[in-house]
Amino acid sequence: MRDLIDPSLLPGLDFMPALELTDESLPAIRAGMEQMTEMVPEPENSGVVWREERLVAPGGHEVGVRVYTPTGAAGLLPAILHIHGGGYVLGSVRTNHLSNIELAASVTAVIVSVDYRLAPETPAPGSVEDCYAALCWLHEMAAQLGVDPARIAVRGESAGGGLAAALTLLARDQGGPAIAHQNLIYPMLDDRTCITRLPEHLGAFVWTPQANAFGWRSLLGKEPGSADVSPYAAPARADDLAGLPPAFIAVGALDLFLVEDMDYTRRLIEAGVATEMHIYPGAYHGFDVLPDAAPVRQMKRDAVGALRKVLHPGEKA
16 A cells, blocks of 8 residues: 555655554653654754743643744744644654744744643543643733734644644633634544544554554543543534634545544534645655655645734735
8 A cells, every 4th residue: 555655755654653552552652752852953043942831720730831932023923822743642742842943933923832631641631621721821921922812823733633623612612712723734533533434545554543543542531432522522523613713624645534634624614614624645644754755845835824824914925
């Protein structure tokens, strides 16, 4: 099935073999991911400064955030609440460190990346509650951060995309801070994919059905596809998508999440939500591990363009 992959993306499979996630392998996989992120050097002259902060969530525990600020930009800036990926069981604010530096510079926005609690140690709704606490903190601290509170977007990759989508539902239903845009990169939205028969090439690479079932089982504390799953855990379970912020959704044509992302896009459009979707031929889950490949450059242009259109509304395209 490798012949289905865009040739420019084939080297990425050397960095990201299919994950065999189990309770026993999870600690070692987490440690390996952290070691890999620590080995990547900090870019020089990025035009972005960053720092770490701690906020106290309503439950009394602390949530870490990493704040990225472009230097030399005048006036109040828009902001993006970033939520990292990792199947709800992996990752940290360090996972997307370099890409968040790049994103802050390319969008000219303050990035607040949230270090939410992971499953299975913290099942749903712990992770989305941490993200909501970070959203409220960002809104409350807008003046100190140099942020325009009317221009706050949310963005996430994979499970982070699922959490970003869930966060828009939670903020809508709780009457929380306004979100101007949701930027969902191959989002993990629907636990029912685990019990859905899909073509073999969907999910054959990187994030497989086995890993998906482990991630969802860890988050939900029960078998995926069960009854009574909250939409704040699996956003595709929401009955009503009306009133959500405009959406951008990107996914590879070989991604396990292709069908659920297409269906969520359709439902957003039917609910009257302005939605833009891009599908990248020959691309597997996490294909943007190769920053210089043509499909990755295209996805970045598409995603950044969608963000700038909303966050810098007076700007010429």
